Amino acid sequence: MQNPTTLLNRIKDTRAKVQRFVMTALCAVLISALPGTAQAQTNAPMPPAMKPDPNAPSAASQEPIQNLLDREPEPLFSDNTLVPYAPASGSIQGTAEGLDGGALYLMAKLTRDSQPLNDNLIWRIYSETTNADGRLQLIATSKGGDAEFRLDPGAYMIHTSYGYAQATNRIVIGKEVLSKMVTLNAGGIKFDATLPDGAPLESGPVTFDIYSREFDQRGERDLIASSVKPGSIIRLNADTYHIVSRYGDANAEIRADIQVLPGKLTEATIFHKAADITLKLVNERGGEAIANTTWSVLSPGGDVVVEATGAFPDFVLAAGEYEAVARNNGRTYLHTFTVEPGADREVEVVSSISELVSGSSRAN
Structure with a gap:
């Protein structure tokens, strides 16, 4: 059995050894953190890298620099x-x-x-x-x-x-x-014109004028496009427009309000109730036309519809009843005639009194 004093001294020696070991370990950690030590570790050779796996999925590419x-x-x-x-x-x-x-x-x-x-x-x-x-x-x-x-x-x-x-x-x-x-919020409109029987007026003297629907302070509409031919496509802002179609230069005129839709082509077909009329002043029916004749075509109310000079004046007239007034060599000749839609024809005005009397009851 050991002396208590000796046992106490041995315990004190063991405690001192443990304290010296702990202090030595702490000093080693602090030394490894110094700059010189870190630089030495950095210069140490790196272990070889592992070879890439050929079966591994490829990494996503980086976004390119945006221009x-x-x-x-x-x-x-x-x-x-x-x-x-x-x-x-x-x-x-x-x-x-x-x-x-x-x-x-x-x-x-x-x-x-x-x-x-x-x-x-x-x-x-x-x-x-x-x-x-x-x-x-x-x-x-x-x-x-x-x-x-x-x-x-x-x-x-x-x-x-x-x-x-x-x-x-x-x-x-x-x-x-x-x-x-x-x-633009725009669309288009395509114009066509026909007679009531469906016959197209492609080569005839047909035109279209496009106006705004609203009136200005003077009571007039703004003209947007004029003398548009059949078959033409006109690009317009989406809106409702006032269309005037004229067949010839006299009174054959049709008006309509047409809506243009955005992104759509509107096809507008105008039906003209009119005919092409040629006037002739003759000495007898079927005779030669007399030159140097001045003409006036009057409405039933006596208004002048159209005037011309020549042996064969040609007009497109709206369907209805008219009176032809021919003036030649100081004399005036009258004749009443009717225009049927699509019935183009010649109208003879006879200068002979006998022909006028015998033909007064016949419709020309």
Whole structure:
């Protein structure tokens, strides 16, 4: 059995050894954190890397750097459709040179849901400041489909036309790239004319005039397009228009209000109740026409419908009853006749008194 004093001394020695071990370990950790030690560890050779697994799936590619011209465009003028930026295909005139201004890329379509238009567009860029004549100053133009303009920083008016359809928008541009879509909200109308029996009037003297439906302060309609031929397609903003169709130059005229829908082609067929009438002054029925004759065609109320001079005056007249007045060599000859729809014919006015008496009861 050990002496208690000896046992106590041995316990104290063991405790001192444990404390020295702990202090040595702490010093080793602190030394490894010093800069010199870290640099030494960094310079130590790295273990060889593992070979890649050929069957492992490939990593997703990184997003490429986005070009400024390919950036997400701003909302358009008329709706919220986005358009990509691309070089303009139309010819550009009057654009600002240099890199000190902004770039404006424009596209247009008929409706929100239609495809962009590729041709027949006319773009005009106006400054908001007026010139000496009090008009907006034209800055640049472009024809075709999409258009690109280089503009100095400032405010501009953009006028877009597609046939008779048009839109005007205002834009403020700085030293930036803008991409805009113009929605015209437009459609088209195609005109045709026929006789009541369905016979088309393709080669005849038929024209169409397009007016606005509303009257101005003078009580007149604004003329939008004139002398439109049958078969023509006219592009217009979506609205209701007043159409006047004329067959010939006299009184064969039909009026109608026609609605143009956005993105649609409206086909309008006008039925003319009229006929082509040729007048002749003759000494006897079936005889030769007398030259140097002055003609007047009167309505039943006595109003002058049309006048002409010659041996064979030709008129397109609306269906109805008329009186022909022929003047030749100081004498006046009268004859009443009727026009039937689609019945083109010659009307003879006889100068012989005997013929007039014998033929007064016959319809000519």
